[in-house]
Amino acid sequence: MGGKSRGPLTEPMFYVLMSFLKRDMCGTEITEFVERRTGGRVRLGPGTLYTLLGKFQDEKLIEETEVDGRKRTYHLTSKGRSVYQEELDRLRQCVQDADEEELP
């Protein structure tokens, strides 16, 4: 899951990584970002987000920068940015392939 060796990212994974591109974020902000960015198309359940944050931390794609009460803020690492970019390139390639192979 994610990266060349892990296969493609799922949509929630992709959007969670995307949420960190411009600034560090906490869980609530990530949920709001994904909701807003996808117009509600991609839903991020609390269990999914919690597991993803733990998984991305384990894989060093994000790192914790601040703990403020119940709020934990995370930062996208260069490895995380690279994984996101790889997935973005893959998706672009998919779209390009689809464009070239136009429907009759």
Place this chain on the structure above:
Amino acid sequence: MSTTVIRFTPVSGYDLLGLEGWLAKMAARGLLFSLTAGPFTFFERTEPRAVTVHLECAREKTDQEDEELSALYEESGWEYWGIFRKNFHVFASPVDENLTAHTDRSVLGYAIRRFFRQKLLGGLGLALINFMLLSFYYPGSYTLSVLRYYPAERLSSVLPFFLSLGGLVLTDLAYLHGLGVLLRLSRRVKRDLPLSPAPGSRLSGLAVAAATLLLGIVLVNFCTQLWDYTRPWLSLEDSGFITLTEIEGEDFRLTQDDQLNMSRISHSDTLLSPESWYFQQYGAFPHYEDGTVSLSTVPHLELYVTRYHFAFLAKQRVLEWSYYGGSDQYEILEPAYGLDQVLLLQGEKGAYLILRMDKTVLRADYRGNQDLTNYLEQFAKMIESL
């Protein structure tokens, strides 16, 4: 009326769907999950509620609330209830709100596989407990081999071992069953099959209940053993025990060796052992360490008394004792003074006397010239006074 209700957890602690279903069912009866302690689950009595319960696998074993997780869930409309066996964070939401905790099956699959790997490693800890407990209570191959011939005598030394063995086997089976349930759940997630709360298999719950009972008995027995070691021995004066001096006369000289001339009665009483007493007195003799005297040739009296919980065990013990020296050599005497059985093996320089009064048995090993049958009444009174 107490607001806390305790229930034995009927399904495997690894059965997420089974536990979710059970906790939701309890909530519908007005019992809201509160906490767990070992195999028990504590509930708070409230109004019945129709809820969906979700168990979120903890990243690592914990007894602390994960505040970030709780915040995420609460903002999505879930209510935090507590931690289940350090493994799961428990959340609930009203059934009619139809909330979903996991919106990505591959992420849920990752969480379950991660949890499965943790529990698989936990099995190493379980194996270690198996090894330690069984080695601690292993009674030795000799005891096991003679158990069929001396069941009454050896029972107390093998019971903790067999109870531990039974408890651990059941625990291991429950553990393996739990891993199997986790594997099946992981496959369901991978195949995108529905994950509605299920009644859950009661096999693991039953196995854990039985294991808890067996291992609990072993634990209580261990505590009573510790307590037994610290208990002072009984005073000889107040015990009513027959002494070598009484049999041989006041002029008889006893050894000065404190271990061979006991001034107190050894007394033992634990959960898995019958209550027993031991006493010995030896006559004076040149110290045996100089190698010239064999203890068996020194005038002495040794008394072994055991009180069983059941008369049939006492009868069996009499039979087992009668093997010493050959059962056909014992003379069966007419019971008297309330004794139920009297057996005597009279030799040239001493005697073995075996007595039974209901559930209590006594064996006297005597080296001397007196006739022990003259003291049957005193022995009977002695047994009665115990």
